[in-house]
Amino acid sequence: MEKANKRRGLISVVVLLAVIAFVGFSLIPPILESLARSNQTQSRSTPTPTQTAASGEKQSELLQAQARGYELVLQREADNVTALRGLLQVRLELIGQGVGDIKDVVGPLEKLAKLNPETTEYGVLLAQAKERTGDREGAAQAYRSILASKPGEIKALQGLVNLLLVQQRPEAAIGLLQDTLKAAPAANLAKPGSVDVTSVQLILGQVYAVGKRFEEAIAIYDESAKANPKDFRPTLAKAIVFKEQGKTDEAKTLFAKATELAPPNYKDQINQLASDAPKPSPAAQKASPEPAASPTPEGALPKP
Secondary structure (H helix, E strand, O other): OHHHHHHHHHHHHHHHHHHHOOOOOOOOOHHHHHHHHHHHHHOOOOOOHHHHHHHHHHHHHHHHHHHHHHHHHHHHOOOOHHHHHHHHHHHHHHHHOOOOOHHHHHHHHHHHHHHOOOOHHHHHHHHHHHHHOOOHHHHHHHHHHHHHHOOOOHHHHHHHHHHHHHOOOHHHHHHHHHHHHHHHHHHHHHOOOOOOHHHHHHHHHHHHHHOOOHHHHHHHHHHHHHHOOOOHHHHHHHHHHHHHOOOHHHHHHHHHHHHHHOOHHHHHHHHHHHHOOOOOOHHHHHHOOOOOOOOOOOOOOOOO
16 A cells, blocks of 8 residues: 555656646646647547548558658668658657557657757657656666756756656655756856756755655745745645645645736646645544645646
């Protein structure tokens, strides 16, 4: 049971980090987003099962033909970026149809990441793809390759932190984030805005919270809120921790403040977080006043 709770906690924090760490970053990883778009396209109409099978088979054949075409171009011009992008998109669509496999996109992504080092999205996609094929070491290397030249690249930083948490290496995640914060002043002096200190602080606070190091989490949220009084995210993060500690009144006040500060498109989500109060089991209540599970309630956020 304890292992199950830890696993649910790790899964939950991955989702929560994507929401509170920085505004505007999609909850859905780019690869899954591409697959979702593909699936949505297929489900816009409701044909009969026979029509669906025939249509799907025909579309798969067309996509496979397109893939072969791109592959022929790449045999002649291995570094043709247009062909690599086309092959990547086609293979993603095939995966969305259940025909391809995630490992099929690793090759094109490795090439694209190498040819376009400034476009970090390719490196992030590569890391995600490798992780989904079970190559966690390769995924970590892909994230670290991005961070070596861009230590403040938040998508790569968050991706590596999430990977370390899934591997149950919270101290490594904390060390990575603390080192990033220590290096931030010099990095931002050399290149203003290269490290988003607030986002890094929020991720670090949530890692603390997952480890039930609540005092450290709240301390860093307070520090971030003091430096950024108009940013709703530190207030929201602190409200979540208070709610999980059973400090209902304090949490309610902070949720209200976060709602007031947040952009309109986040207000409903914050209200949902505030209303979904955790209900600890009687056994957990007797054992400890603190929650037995993760500080992020299961299902507290809308699923992608």
